[in-house]
Amino acid sequence: MNVLKSSLIVMLMFSQFSFATNIEIEAESKVTTEHKVKINGDTVNYSATTGTQPVWNEEGQAVATLHYTYYQKKAVKDLSKRPLLISFNGGPGSASVWMHLAYTGPRILNIDDEGYPVQPYGVKANPYSVLDVADILYVNPVNTGYSRVLKNQDGKLPSKKEQQAMFFGVNADIQYLAQWLNTFVTRHDRWLSPKFLIGESYGTTRVSGLAHELQNQQWMYLNGVVLVSPTDIGIKRDGPVDAANRLPYFTAAAWYHKALTPELQQLDLDEVLAQAELFAIDELIPAIARGGFLALNEKQRIAEKMARFSGLSTQVIMQNNLDVAPSFFWKELLRDKGLTLGRLDSRYLGIDKKEVGDSPDYWPELTSWLHSFTPAINWYLSQELQYKTDIKYNMFGPVHPWDRTKNKTGENLRLAMAQNPYLNVLVQAGYYDGATNYFDAKYTLWQLDPSGKMKDRLSFKGYRSGHMMYLRRDDLQLSNQDLREFILQAIPAAGVPAKY
Numbered sequence: 001m002n003v004l005k006s007s008l009i010v011m012l013m014f015s016q017f018s019f020a021t022n023i024e025i026e027a028e029s030k031v032t033t034e035h036k037v038k039i040n041g042d043t044v045n046y047s048a049t050t051g052t053q054p055v056w057n058e059e060g061q062a063v064a065t066l067h068y069t070y071y072q073k074k075a076v077k078d079l080s081k082r083p084l085l086i087s088f089n090g091g092p093g094s095a096s097v098w099m100h101l102a103y104t105g106p107r108i109l110n111i112d113d114e115g116y117p118v119q120p121y122g123v124k125a126n127p128y129s130v131l132d133v134a135d136i137l138y139v140n141p142v143n144t145g146y147s148r149v150l151k152n153q154d155g156k157l158p159s160k161k162e163q164q165a166m167f168f169g170v171n172a173d174i175q176y177l178a179q180w181l182n183t184f185v186t187r188h189d190r191w192l193s194p195k196f197l198i199g200e201s202y203g204t205t206r207v208s209g210l211a212h213e214l215q216n217q218q219w220m221y222l223n224g225v226v227l228v229s230p231t232d233i234g235i236k237r238d239g240p241v242d243a244a245n246r247l248p249y250f251t252a253a254a255w256y257h258k259a260l261t262p263e264l265q266q267l268d269l270d271e272v273l274a275q276a277e278l279f280a281i282d283e284l285i286p287a288i289a290r291g292g293f294l295a296l297n298e299k300q301r302i303a304e305k306m307a308r309f310s311g312l313s314t315q316v317i318m319q320n321n322l323d324v325a326p327s328f329f330w331k332e333l334l335r336d337k338g339l340t341l342g343r344l345d346s347r348y349l350g351i352d353k354k355e356v357g358d359s360p361d362y363w364p365e366l367t368s369w370l371h372s373f374t375p376a377i378n379w380y381l382s383q384e385l386q387y388k389t390d391i392k393y394n395m396f397g398p399v400h401p402w403d404r405t406k407n408k409t410g411e412n413l414r415l416a417m418a419q420n421p422y423l424n425v426l427v428q429a430g431y432y433d434g435a436t437n438y439f440d441a442k443y444t445l446w447q448l449d450p451s452g453k454m455k456d457r458l459s460f461k462g463y464r465s466g467h468m469m470y471l472r473r474d475d476l477q478l479s480n481q482d483l484r485e486f487i488l489q490a491i492p493a494a495g496v497p498a499k500y
Contacts, residue, residue: 025148025391027054027065033386034074037106037125039132045074046106046131050387052146053184055176063158063166066180067146069096069385070188071106071136080192083134083223083487086181088141090202090231092173093399095145096138097377098369099200099228103470104480105138106131107380109372114347115471117372123380128480134196134487137184141177141206142167143397146389169403174209175217181210182218194491196224198483201436201467204230205409212412215419224424224490225413226483229436229467233410235447237440240288243323244280247309249437250329251276253346254311256432259333261308269431269464276309277439288322326434327359340364345466346432365466370395410448417454421498424457424490428479430469431462438462459486 030051037044050069054062076082087104089096101123102109108126112118130136140147142163149167151157158166166172185191199207204227214220227233237245254260255272264272287294287302294302303317310317310324311333317324330341331352338355342348342365350364374395381387417423427445429438445460461482463469470476492498 023390024151025065025067025146025389026052027062027150028052029387031386033384035106035384037127037129037131039106039127039129042132044106044129044132047072047074048106048385050381050385053180053187054150055142055180056183057166061153062150063152064142064149064176065147066142067140068184069100069138069381071131073131073135079189081194083194083196083491084185084190085130085134085136085196085198085487087136087138088177088197088199088203088206089144090200090204090206091144091396091399092141092168092202092206092402093144093396094202095377095393095395095397096140097145097373097393097395098468099198099470100138101373101376101380102468103228103476104130104136104198104483107384108476109376109471111372111471113473115345115368115465115468115473117368121372121375121379123376123384126476128477130480130484130487133484135190135193139177139180141173141399143399144394145397146391146393147397148391164401164403168399168401170205170209170405170407170409172403173206174213174409177206178210178213178218178220181214182220185220191220194223194487195220196226196487196490197222198226198228200228202231204228205233205407208233208413209409211416211423212409215416221420221422222416223422224426224486226426226428226486227441228428229430229433229469230427230441230444231436232440232444233413234407235410235444237443240285241443243288244284245439245443246324246326246329246437247280247284247306248273248276248439249326249431249434250310250312250324252431252438253329253341253434254309254333256347257311257334257341259311264308272309273431277442279305279309280439284322325358326437330360330434331358341434342366342466344433344435345430345468345471346434347466369468369471410444414449414454417449417457421500422490422492424486425459426483426486427458427460428469428482429460429462430466430475431464433467433469435467 032049034047048071052065052067055064057063087099089098106129107123110122110124197207207225211225303314306317307314340350340360343363345365348365352361427441429441431438463475465472465475470479
């Protein structure tokens with residue numbers, strides 16, 4: 001009897017283990033719920049559809065499935081006049097949760113007005129969402145959110161090398177997502193709608209490449225591309241430019257923490273940054289370019305001006321030969337107070353084990369964000385949107401190694417703009433972002449079209465927060481309004497031809 005009982009227990013345990021290791025996402029699924037939200041004082045009734053849609057290979061076989069959430073305003077009679085905003089986050093390997101639950105969507109995190117986590121966790125209405133002017137689609141690339149690679153007809157997953165070639169690289173990512181969007185737009189009757197892409201961080205590389213890929217391989221033309229906290233999108237910023245472009249960000253962070261001289265500290269941030277930007281372009285880049293052959297007295301003069309604009313000492317700047325790494329800045333600025341700065345948002349402060357060293361132990365802003373985002377997205381999808389699954393929601397998924405070769409996304413965005421006179425680009429960046437700093441974003445915008453012939457279709461907006469500038473409530477309102485105006489202005493009047 002004991003042997004039989006033991007056997008049954010073993011069988012039960014094995015059965016549970018087998019079940020747990022074979023949890024799979026459905027290749028095709030969707031749940032639609034209905035809601036309402038008040039935006040800028042007006043009530044918007046909308047539907048929320050969340051589910052999965054396959055990625056097909058050239059043989060028409062489903063090789064992966066992408067999880068998405070699609071918000072659509074109710075009672076819209078003519079979809080040809082209703083814009084569609086397609087949203088991606090970055091990483092690579094990050095889910096679309098960040099902008100979904102904190103920026104453009106109808107529901108946002110329960111956080112305080114500066115973006116810090118509070119309990120109880122959860123979500124609340126977003127009174128500034130752009131859902132009043134555009135439907136919104138949030139897409140999770142392969143291995144992020146609930147999106148996964150699918151087994152083949154033999155019940156096996158592709159090898160890691162095969163998966164990388166299919167999904168995990170600059171160009172592979174763009175190609176399969178463009179095909180997936182073609183399917184989505186067709187299924188949901190959005191071919192006639194004005195279409196916009198928005199990407200954050202690495203998502204800016206993604207949407208820059210998608211603008212060209214959609215036009216040239218799917219023949220889907222866009223009205224706008226929005227780059228939030230952009231990467232270099234393949235536009236080089238090496239050497240002296242890379243080193244000098246950090247300085248205005250240093251200025252912003254030091255100003256926020258009241259570490260500048262009284263003369264600069266009493267000025268408004270915009271005034272201080274204007275001075276720092278001119279110094280970086282007119283003096284710092286040429287000085288660093290001279291390297292070891294820069295005259296010692298000139299090196300000392302430049303270091304003193306850098307100290308004035310960064311809050312660091314002239315001595316440590318000289319010791320770094322005018323090339324101060326961001327990680328050293330995060331450790332050094334408030335070292336005497338025993339505090340470190342956040343990387344993605346330098347308003348956030350951390351505490352290290354030791355005050356010595358040249359970089360922080362951890363990133364306080366990221367731990368703060370995961371603190372509030374993770375419980376919110378898991379609860380929101382399962383409870384409010386009624387999407388039930390045992391699959392883990394990957395805030396960050398396994399996508400590495402990522403193939404970064406042949407990154408021509410910036411040039412491809414320029415070419416897409418040249419081919420499409422309707423296409424406009426907006427860059428949004430936070431002044432306190434030390435990972436993809438705002439002055440690099442400006443520089444990339446300046447270099448995107450060296451001819452200057454399309455600069456009237458390129459615009460920049462800066463905010464007094466970090467990488468996810470929308471976490472600060474004042475910037476949530478301002479950035480959404482900037483986005484709302486960009487969408488409306490990028491739609492030409494009826495009958496206006498796309499020509500030069």
